[in-house]
Amino acid sequence: MNQTYINELKDHIGREVTLKGWLYNSRSSGKLVFLQLRDGTGIVQCVVFKGNNEELFENAKSLGQESSIIVTGTVKTDDRSSIGVELDVTGLEVLQNASEYPITPKEHGTEFLMDNRHLWIRSKKQNAVLKVRHTVVKATRDFFDDNGFILADTPIFTPAACEGTTTLFEVDYFDDDKAYLTQSGQLYNEATAASFGRSYCFGPVFRAEKSKTRRHLTEFWMVEPEMAYAQLPDVMDLGEKLIKFITERVLNDRKEDLAVLERDVSILQAITAAKFPRIHYDEAVKLLQKGFAKGEMDNNFEWGGDFGAPDETYISKQFDAPVFVHHFPAIIKAFYFERDAERPELALGADLLAPEGYGEIIGGGERATSIEFLEKQLIEHNLPKESFEWYLDLRRYGSVPHAGFGMGVERATAWMCGIEHVRETIPFPRMLNRLKP
RNA sequence: UGACGGGUAACUCAGUUGGUCAGAGUGCCGGCCUGUUAAGCCGGACGCCGCGGGUUCAAAUCCCGCCCCGUCAGCCA
16 A cells, blocks of 8 residues: 655655544634644644635534545645645545544643553654653664574563562462562573573563552563673673663754753763763662752761662762762672672662652663572572572583673653653553553 | 642633632634734624532532542652
8 A cells, every 4th residue: 555654744845645444633714724744753744725625625624623634735845844744635535524533632631641541552642752762772682683692581470589579460370380470580581691691581570569669660661781700890881881872862862842841852862971970889878868968868877777768869960971880788688699708787789769759760780699698599589499400500610700780761761751651651651550441 | 658739611711708709711603804823803603600418598719528630758769
């Protein structure tokens, strides 16, 4: 079928083309109808003049929002158009004249829009956000594929928890055991890294936390690279390169979408040239305590605790670029982290905090290599050793220093877009209290 | 799970010392306008005021219970 896309119209000036799409909005005056047509690649104004064809004019005038239409017309440049061109309509085929489309060009509330998420994703802003998501995902895959990583996806049904049992969704199906939806592919990544050297998994993960904040989803997507013969600094190097690569790609490929979102791109541009600061947990604690002394923080942070959302925001605001915090107290981290040789109470973990208060977008570190240490850890964390025998095998047969991290796609996308809530960065968000549509 | 805010037309909201109090705008329908950009102007239809109970001559408004949503926090990533 002959079809031209709206983002190609500039190459067809003066020619007659056929556009296929949906009516985004329309306006009419006595002798003119303006049809805003969208086709997924953009929106263009199509002009119907009564004097040219009265039947066509009446047809165009009667169309409801989101009617599916095929429009034929001549491409003309016009300074009044936001994309520089518009269409002089010569033909109109109506596949369906829709009426009473629920989402109007005016404001709506969150609940209503979420209930209509299947339609909401057609609107300009949501469309732009999801295109940025696409580019974040594509850039991420390209980055790893082009840097010697092998994609090796990990299971979604798992027999045991990665880091504890309280946050898991239980699935009642398998005969032998209870199964759970995965919260991370990390443990399996350690196995694939020992096969491929460098590997990554990319898929959905599930957390049964009762969190309802703008940074949390019940089901979200995470990319997790793992490298054999790698240590903590390698994790930070890789994370920094990845974030810069994604940022450059988004700036380059999604200019129009960032403009739709009114994103201040200067902040993103600055990131690509910056060196990401790396601060020790001790140093981060000092920053927070100084902040309290200055009256900029409500609570005086005590060494040993995990950062809350306000703490992360405060730390990240002290820097222009994303900042790594490393060497956390082991007690607040998962059982599999390698310990600092000189201060064994510290885990070799690193979190990357995004600027502008978007929170942790990368979390990872160096994994423990000693089987004796891990056996002790399993006991201390009350985890069933039998379930982890395969994991311990990785230390029995060719244990090497290895390290990796996870990046949350939605948080990264929210930050790129400069939007408030991660729920808009995934086509159909699953949250506490949100299962439909 | 807690604190705070909220639930009135399809949508976004106004309206609570209890009494012409069922309101506006948007959308929809009809009319006018060759250049609109969330178009404008004129007219029209649209309601069990979240649910249940109570107080009262009288409740959207006061009281009790419940449900739902949002923001933040906690938990987490």
